[in-house]
Amino acid sequence: MDLMQALRTTGAVREFTDEPVTDAEVRQVLEAARFAPSGGNRQAWRVVVVKDPERRRQMRDLYLTGWYEYLAIGAAGLVPWAPITDRTAEDSAAERAAQMGPPAGDPGGFAEQLDRVPVLLVVLADLRSLAAVDRDLKRYTLVGGASIYPFVWSILLAARAQGLGGVITTMHCREEPAVLDALGVAQGWAVAATVALGHPAREWPTRLRRAEVDQFTALDRFDGPPLGDS
Numbered sequence: 642m643d644l645m646q647a648l649r650t651t652g653a654v655r656e657f658t659d660e661p662v663t664d665a666e667v668r669q670v671l672e673a674a675r676f677a678p679s680g681g682n683r684q685a686w687r688v689v690v691v692k693d694p695e696r697r698r699q700m701r702d703l704y705l706t707g708w709y710e711y712l713a714i715g716a717a718g719l720v721p722w723a724p725i726t727d728r729t730a731e732d733s734a735a736e737r738a739a740q741m742g743p744p745a746g747d748p749g750g751f752a753e754q755l756d757r758v759p760v761l762l763v764v765l766a767d768l769r770s771l772a773a774v775d776r777d778l779k780r781y782t783l784v785g786g787a788s789i790y791p792f793v794w795s796i797l798l799a800a801r802a803q804g805l806g807g808v809i810t811t812m813h814c815r816e817e818p819a820v821l822d823a824l825g826v827a828q829g830w831a832v833a834a835t836v837a838l839g840h841p842a843r844e845w846p847t848r849l850r851r852a853e854v855d856q857f858t859a860l861d862r863f864d865g866p867p868l869g870d871s
Contacts, residue, residue, distance in 0.1 A: 654806030657839030685770035707815030
């Protein structure tokens, strides 16, 4: 597949057919994704391929806790867990999360059926190997993820090239201690993302909706004019 086409059409896929994905196909995806860049080429990731049915149900239940919080906070008009936000309003909304869930008899959506997705990958990050140069700034730290998320995104691009679709989700981070315990993860590792993969249940989009370049670029200053095409 042409790279530019892949970049323009690799959207989030949360609905899959019942067609299985073999271990060999997963291995092919990871074989390509492993060439992603990382700080110092330390490749500070480890992937747990979750196949055991009971462990998958654990992953689903741990996901749902955060998912219902996410819905409740969003319904209150807030960006869930934004580093800069109204914490009081957020806490109030999160308290209502326990009352949320699919209606009786409704199987729910992606979150409620997470244990049934064809492939479930939990991507872990080695905290001893991340050059988080913003670690000591007096704000939320995010730079360390630059050594992990290119790999995670490469998983989706490699899957797209094989006709597979998927989605990156970080919801398991809300229950990280329990997730690490369930997967037998050693100390010093963190949950970076969970990736769900499978054969898409719908047609691929021909064009994703995103902001135009003029809307997010500026010359020389934050409030400068947008980048032109000269």
